[in-house]
Amino acid sequence: MRWLAWVFRVALGVVFIVASLDKVAHPDQFAVSIANYHLVPHALINLMAICLPWVELLTGACLVLGLWTRPGLLVIDALLAVFIVAIIVALRRDLDISCGCFSTDPAAHGMTRWTLYWDIMWLGMGLHAMAFDAGLLSVTSLFRRRGSA
Numbered sequence: 358m359r360w361l362a363w364v365f366r367v368a369l370g371v372v373f374i375v376a377s378l379d380k381v382a383h384p385d386q387f388a389v390s391i392a393n394y395h396l397v398p399h400a401l402i403n404l405m406a407i408c409l410p411w412v413e414l415l416t417g418a419c420l421v422l423g424l425w426t427r428p429g430l431l432v433i434d435a436l437l438a439v440f441i442v443a444i445i446v447a448l449r450r451d452l453d454i455s456c457g458c459f460s461t462d463p464a465a466h467g468m469t470r471w472t473l474y475w476d477i478m479w480l481g482m483g484l485h486a487m488a489f490d491a492g493l494l495s496v497t498s499l500f501r502r503r504g505s506a
Contacts, residue, residue: 362489365482369433370420372479373413376459380410383461390457394443395450412436422496430487437480444473 380387388406391397397405412432419429440458447454447468455465456472 358489359491362486362491365486366420366423366426366430366490369430369479369483369486370417370422373417373433374421377410377413377417379459379461380406380457381414384410386461386463387457389463390455390461393452393454393457394447395452396443396446423492424496426490426492426497427487430483430490434480434483434487437476437483441473441476441480444468444476448473 384403384406387410388402391402391405392399413436416429416432416436419425420433444456447456448470453467455463456468458472459465
């Protein structure tokens with residue numbers, strides 16, 4: 358269980374790092390992706406487009422490195438829960454939009470139920486890691502060991 362939790366923690370970190378890169382590089386296009394959902398007040402769209410990718414990048418890096426893993430997993434799980442709700446709403450409204458998950462390109466493939474299934478799977482991985490992660494191969498556990506030696 359501990360090793361699986363480590364695999365899930367690192368995999369989620371990598372997923373969120375990769376997902377953040379295009380959004381960090383193109384916040385203007387990411388703002389359009391956010392607006393397409395019609396869920397966020399217009400006044401908050403630009404702020405979200407600038408901040409959210411950095412939260413994803415930094416939290417993903419923390420999970421890969423094993424720094425502040427519990428808070429990091431909590432943030433990732435909360436983001437995934439919000440993303441799942443947004444995807445469900447968009448699918449129920451039959452919005453023909455790209456999810457903006459890994460690409461800000463408006464011509465990227467449209468959102469499907471598979472987008473939802475992937476996010477649910479990632480949330481399951483995050484919840485498992487939250488429950489069973491023991492800090493295996495983490496910077497935090499390395500510091501703990503050095504402090505007790």
